[in-house]
Amino acid sequence: MASLCSRLILRNSRRAFSYSAARCDLKKFPEPLELATGLEKKELLAHLAGNDDPFMMGSIKKRETTKDNPIIIPSAFDSRLIGCICEEEQTYVCWMWVHAGPPRRCECGYWFKLVEKTPITAQ
Structure with a gap:
């Protein structure tokens, strides 16, 4: 009986791991301008247009x-x-x-x- 309980505990406590390697060359982080919205985006666009002091x-x-x-x-x-x-x-x-x-x-x-x-x- 003890061996049956220990097998059930071991079977339920195992974790599934993924062994595939991540391909970093295909995924890129988005640029800050792509993520920005509202006033922050207008500020970044002003910097790109050459206005270093938009405020x-x-x-x-x-x-x-x-x-x-x-x-x-x-x-x-x-x-x-x-x-x-x-x-x-x-x-x-x-x-x-x-x-x-x-x-x-x-x-x-x-x-x-x-x-x-x-x-x-x-x-």
Whole structure:
């Protein structure tokens, strides 16, 4: 009786293994662009089109400005918070709001103007 029980336990506890080798050359992982949807896909398409800053979050190099020739700040909204490092060795950032309309002057003398840019949407 004990041998019958042990045979049943051994027979039921065996696992079936597959001994076939996987062929890695036939299966490839999909590209990230194929898997992406929505806003992520639009961001990847913008990168492929050459726009490395689709969300307008990069820094803007300062140059000599006047009220008639300000630094352009793109935004999808009516106002935007910007930070200006007025001097090269300055250890803090001068923050200010730039609103749509006339240009705004920083404490250091640089001029900034907000211009409308269409946002990337997930539609």
